[in-house]
Amino acid sequence: xxxxxxVIDAILDRARIGLAAEMVGSASxxxxxxxxxxxxxxxxxQVIGGFQALQHRAAKLFTDLELTRSCVLAALDxxxxxxxxxxxxxxxxxxxxxxxxxxxxxEMVQLHGGIGMTDEHDxxxxxxxxxxxxxxxxxxxxxxxxxxxxxxx
Numbered sequence: 001x002x003x004x005x006x007v008i009d010a011i012l013d014r015a016r017i018g019l020a021a022e023m024v025g026s027a028s029x030x031x032x033x034x035x036x037x038x039x040x041x042x043x044x045x046q047v048i049g050g051f052q053a054l055q056h057r058a059a060k061l062f063t064d065l066e067l068t069r070s071c072v073l074a075a076l077d078x079x080x081x082x083x084x085x086x087x088x089x090x091x092x093x094x095x096x097x098x099x100x101x102x103x104x105x106x107e108m109v110q111l112h113g114g115i116g117m118t119d120e121h122d123x124x125x126x127x128x129x130x131x132x133x134x135x136x137x138x139x140x141x142x143x144x145x146x147x148x149x150x151x152x153x
Contacts, residue, residue: 009087010086012090012137013086013087013090014079014086014090015137016090016091016093016094016137016138016143017072017075017076017079017086017089017090017093017094019094019097019133019136019137020068020071020072020075020090020093020094020096020097021072021076021093021097022133023068023097023098023100023101023130023133023134024065024068024069024072024097024100024101026101026104026105026126026129026130026133027065027068027097027100027101027103027104027105027130028065028069028104029126030101030104030105030107030108030123030126030130031058031061031062031065031104031107031108033108033122034058034061034104034107034108034111034112035049035058037111037112038054038058038111041113054111057107057111058107058111060103061103061104061107064099064100064103064104065100065104067096067100068093068096068097068099068100071089071092071093071096071097072093072096072097074089074092074093075089075090075092075093085150087146087150088147088150088151090143091138091143091144091146091147091150092143092147094137094138094140094143095140095143095144095147097133098133098134098139098140098143099140101130101133101134102130102131102134102140104126104130105123105126105127105129105130105131106127108123108126108127109123109124109127
């Protein structure tokens, strides 16, 4: 071989980082839409965002979003610095983003209840896009394995 695989890997890592950034944006918007719904939808005479179980689910998603955002920003920073370990950052960002967008799209559908299952609501679009981006350029399990291999495990 003449080194073409290294060039392709470098290009794919840049695409993975860009896609991870898009996935964070999608997950963030899904969270914002869902959060707003939890603040306005009433059931049993009170806003459903007041139910502790739903608050815990929203808090978990918020925490995962912030962690994922940090991973993606670190990967973008590695690109800006032309660091030697861009591949590691790319796999970390893509694995985290895949898991987070999966959770965010699932929670969007579930926390919206019946309306989240209909074509009248955008939740289904977020879910479908999340599943497509999760698989594109390698899924979470592929990138977790790649990340561990790159670190020497």
